[in-house]
Amino acid sequence: MSGPAALAARLSVAPMMDWTDRHCRVLHRLLSRRTLLYTEMVTAPALVRGGALHLLDFSPREQPVALQLGGSDPEELAQAARLGEQAGYVEINLNCGCPSDRVQSGTFGAVLMRDPGLVAECVAAMGAAVSVDVTVKCRIGVDDQNPEEVLPEFLSRVGAAGVERFTIHARKAWLQGLSPKENRDIPPLDYDLVQRMRGMFGGLHLSVNGGITSLDQAEAFLDAGLDGVMVGRAAYHDPVSILSQADRRIFGDGEDSDPFDVVRQMLPYIDAHLVAGGKLGQVTRHMLGLFAGRPGARQWRRILSEGAHKPGAGTALVEEALGAVMAAA
Known part of the structure; x- marks a missing residue:
């Protein structure tokens, strides 16, 4: 976990569909040299079956930048991860948190929280296919699951398959009854649970995501012992407040951007x-x-x-x- 992505993961900008495209990432990189940036989610079938390799296009000026994949077939994800590494991404991330109907119908995203065994198979295949970090972004659980039981089991089983770095969106996802937008706001945040996972899994690099709107909040999580903080909508709607001081305040390196x-x-x-x-x-x-x-x-x-x-x-x-x-x- 000493590669460029792991170091940059102290602060990251979340993968956001229709938002974090390559133009957005160029802008964010000018605001912060150090923050880890993510692509929008790219589905493994689109790359492997659809040949949509243009979805991997990015500029070297965006680095460090990670590719987020969606999928649930181990071999297909392994092929997609290999394509991502060949394209130059420094990390391949598996989406286990998106609650949209379209994602559920493809049997990936947050629905994978129900099947940590399958996730473990997926990341093991991905890890065997690439030399860059394979990571996971997940929820604390879905629907009627008990996060106190589900999240530790998920981290344990997926961690045993080779993943050392997780970003945890500190909310459940409700797969029925809430829209993707509502799933970002309505389920209550449980930062304490994520903090307890930090104590239980000392060998893992854990980042917290969800509801974080300021660098002050990010610094508080880091001071409390978490390894990283991922910021979503706030980094998009008010990028200067999150990113312009990030290199100095979060990484102890460089001056504020203007x-x-x-x-x-x-x-x-x-x-x-x-x-x-x-x-x-x-x-x-x-x-x-x-x-x-x-x-x-x-x-x-x-x-x-x-x-x-x-x-x-x-x-x-x-x-x-x-x-x-x-x-x-």
Whole structure:
């Protein structure tokens, strides 16, 4: 567990569908050099059966970056993990936490909390196929399971299959009756249970996820003995508050990043994306929260939201929006 991903896992940004794409990750990397970044979940069948290798595209500038896979067939996951390692990812993560109906129908995601034996088979096959870390992101349980019993058994059996690093979303998932969005908010958080797992499994690297909205919270979890903290929506909607001070405060390395400088550093990236046939909004939609809570934030969001999808929109629009923030400061 001494590789680049394990060191970076002290703070990570959660894999989030439709959000943590490669453009988002480039932005986040400019805000923090050290934080571990994750892809959106990519399904093993899409890579192995569908040949959708474009889903693995990323820029070396995003490193350290981990690939999250969804699946439940050991051999297929092993093949997908191998493709991920060949693409350059420093970690392969298995999703055992997503509660969506589509994921359940594929027999993966949070439903795998019911079958730690199958998860153990999957990660053993993945670990045999690659030399990078194989990790797991899970819930504390699903439906009527008792997390006090389920989570220790899950960590024990999957850990025995070779996984040394787990990220635990400190909520149950309700597979029936709650939407994926409701599953992120309604089931109560049980941070104490995750903390007790830290005491029970001294040989594992355990990160906590769920409901964490500030670096102060992250530091408190680390000070309490957890090995890592994963932040989700807060890192997306207000990336500066989570990431701009992370290198200094969480990793003890480097200076704080400045959102104005980050916007300027994004301009050549945006130009290259447009030259390659991309659209401005594909990048700027991830930048809307850069000035959250600051004077001029509303103008920044308005200019980009209203203008990014117009024909011919380019970096001049971003510079106009940045000028509006500077004028309001």
